[in-house]
């Protein structure tokens with residue numbers, strides 16, 4: 001329920017109908033990309049053991065799901081936090097169009113020198129998205145490398 005907030009404060013019952021509710025909105029975008037996980041800090045054997053298939057010499061692909069959550073107050077004029085088409089365009093321009101169907105090790109300018117683990121991708125995607133969103137609005141990035149391997153990032 002949004003629009004009216006009634007709560008009990010430390011000093012007793014308090015009704016404050018002027019508090020703006022905070023909402024979280026998540027947009028899901030997909031992309032496909034190839035990568036190779038290989039750390040120069042490890043031996044070839046250690047890389048193979050650690051990264052498994054993701055260490056394949058010629059790379060391999062994933063169908064990624066990127067979930068971007070923004071947080072903020074609902075605009076009483078629109079009943080919305082952010083226009084979803086606007087959020088979708090922003091995610092595509094900042095991230096997914098720049099990585100979709102590319103080799104993450106070689107083709108993406110903002111990933112040069114980055115081992116493209118899901119953890120590192122979240123960090124890099126955050127940097128790309130944050131500057132395009134109003135300060136404080138970006139709340140969480142979640143990257144599903146597979147349906148079973150999921151990384152979330154928040155910078156609180």
Ligand code: NI
Nearest residue numbers: 053054060062
């Ligand atoms: Ni992989």
